[in-house]
Amino acid sequence: MNGSPTSSRLREPHVDQLGPADVPVTCGARAIATRIRSLIAHEDGGDVCAAARRLGVPVRQLVQLDTTLAPDCPEARAACEALLAAVTLRYQASATWLLTGSHHPDPGAVSPDVAERLAGVCHAIAGRVAEDVTATSGAGAPYSL
Secondary structure, eight states: OOSOOOOSSOOOOOGGGSOGGGSOOOOSHHHHHHHHHHHHHHHHTTOHHHHHHHHTSOHHHHHTHHHHTSOOSHHHHHHHHHHHHHHHHHTTOOHHHHHHSOSSOOGGGSOHHHHHHHHHHHHHHHHHHHHHHHHHHOTTOOOOO
């Protein structure tokens, strides 16, 4: 024993340590909600109110994640996109991981319909992130990547 504390909890391997074939592509609302909940648990100690403040969204959106992430009208879709954009920006989460469960999904593991939907959501997230960066950095202020 080296005197360092040990944990009895097993850690799952980090997704980057797994090959693309080892990571299932799960892109439904329930799977995305699970990933968001894991970020809230890790970054905010599971405190949904703290997470809502961090993300700038109503607490009810986080409490009802499955509903929020399965929009059935344009207004709900906009709220869903805003939430996903906030999660990627505020938690510095990969949008690809958030939407698929993998940082490097196997293109063959995603059907063309799902790939098209994911591309549309990624486009919407990118637009909202760009709006947020512009709003927080000042109108017309240059920024570098």
